[in-house]
Amino acid sequence: MAHRLNAMFEGRSMAVVGASARPGSFGARLAGAVLSGGFQGRIDFVNPRGGEILGRPALGHISELDHAPDIAVLGIGGPNLERALIDAIDKGARSAVIFDSCHGETADGTPILHRLKDIAREADLPVCGGSGMGFINTRSGAVASFYPADHLTPGGISLIAHSGSVFTVLGMNDPRYRFDLMVSPGQEIGATIDEYIAYAASRQSTRAIAVFMETARNPQGLIESLKAARDRGVPVVICKVGRTEESARLARSHTGALAGSNAAYAAVFEECGAIAVGSVDELMNTALLCATGRIPGPGGVGLVTDSGGLRELQVDLAAETGTPLAELGATTREALRAALPPELEPSNPLDCAADLTDEFPKVFERGLRMLAAAPEVSMLGLEADMRDDYVYEEGVFAQARALASITDKPCFFYSSFGQTHNRALGDELARLGVPCLNGAENMMAAVRNFQTWADRRRAAMVDAAKDADADRVLHWRARLAAPMDEHGSLALLADFGVPVVQSVICHSADTLREAAETLGFPLVLKTAEAGIDHKSDLGGVILDLKSHGALQAAYADLANRLGPRVIVQKMVGKGIELAFGCVIDPDFGPLVMVSPGGTLVEHFNERQFARAPFGPERASAMIRRLKVARLIDGVRGEAPRDLGAAARALADFSTACAALAGHVVEADVNPVVVTETGAVAVDALIVAVCKAQRDVA
Known part of the structure; x- marks a missing residue:
């Protein structure tokens, strides 16, 4: 069955409403961007003034089209959006994109955003936006955005960012990041973030999904889409914002998104096999490593570096961050010892920087190939001091370019310095299937995230929850119509299988002896008066009562201070x-x-x-x-x-x-x-x- 978003991302015709020939206008910028991707489908510009835009005739109204467009790109302001969206639907448009922030009200006082959502819902129309940057499909060249895409090279990452600024910062910044799709859902007028995740996961060309998320407007849909991606073996990396109260408040004001409970989101991400990260740097480095299509086996990363000092730094960071370094077995160590100059230690990370002779790059080659072949190594990384303006040893750079050909394991080139000047180098390596990661901590986080994802996926926890007995559920639902006390709460838990301490409710001193005989000493006495939820705060718990006399004295005290109703419990042993x-x-x-x-x-x-x-x-x-x-x-x-x-x-x-x-x-x-x-x-x-x-x- 075709996905609901197929018409949007695989459409072959676009009608751009609001395109303009006026230099410097938003419409002119939009028209130029739409043409920048080399889209081979049909593109029609629509402007009330008609005329010509970028060498193409412009129609005066979308109704003048001789076909129903797959995508209606509505580059117009809020007051005109309601009419424009209805006109697009009337023409048979199969999807739409809206950029406007959709503030303000319609003529009858309805918020514009609510009205647009109602229209999209009634028509079952996928709408990307508003308050977003639209989308770019790098494979088809479809650019439904006002940001040009002529500099983008197709790759394996699908980027889905609620924030329009994040869409541009991450999508337009560095050529080493290669995208399959780029989407800015914004206010999700007619499609929610789970739909974009599910669609991206269904694409053969998407190898990893990077998500910058403010909220899930369809929580159950999010769960289903993440599980679908997990089952297809597509890593989903999520930077969820709104983790603090103030951040959540700002998210609500930004896109009308209720940020939700951070603990709940974290639990859902783990349950569904997504990778949760805390920053956009970690988001993109992890997605970059995951997007090669290779999955690490058991073990840990093997690192080859050209610096003893940086090797020690990486050992420290791995220990501090819980990043799994491969523990080299005796066979691997013996092979390295035989192949390396005597001054180099067969360790992981492996420092291969010997004397600068003709043998220098060959030491790196031997070290890389031996770690690549080691069964305990799940991923392979190479570090060397190379930048766009400086390659100190061409032979070592040749090893970096050849990484993806010497192993079928995930592999990468990295620099311990996060600000290394290597955009062009990263672009070149990306063409060869070698991710380039900057910053030792960023690299460690990406490795740890990817390894954890792969290990959990292999483990495939079988964890069937117990089915609750229907009659028992009905009984306790009825019982919960009245307030619950400790005794009732423990009884409920016991009925569902949770072991609970033996306890008896008493209302007078006369009933204590029978309770004590039933339970046996030592005992605990607690107040059970209604309305006292936090007993210890009021001195309402007396422990380790070992005789009838002690029990009676404790009861007299509680009854005098807090009331006659108490709960007597068997004292639980040490644990x-x-x-x-x-x-x-x-x-x-x-x-x-x-x-x-x-x-x-x-x-x-x-x-x-x-x-x-x-x-x-x-x-x-x-x-x-x-x-x-x-x-x-x-x-x-x-x-x-x-x-x-x-x-x-x-x-x-x-x-x-x-x-x-x-x-x-x-x-x-x-x-x-x-x-x-x-x-x-x-x-x-x-x-x-x-x-x-x-x-x-």
């Missing part, structure tokens, strides 16, 4: 404490969190998130990424705790959160005590929708 939590993200639904619990929060300020529901494999991976997992594994002679039980409890918690998403606002389970033989939830608070609504009122 490592975790905390589970859940909030309902407005875009992506229930978002589950795991972190250190209890007093460990003071020592480990860290959290991991995932969308619910998920299975034990993902739960285990989340816990493993916490530093506190080292304590669970056992340190200083202590026996390891049952991480598997903790993972199963977290997965079952996620099942409950997903099943009750429309009825629960948030959930907090803290602590979950992980012992040598299991994991048990000790305290919980589930906030039902009804309570949250009353609190707001």
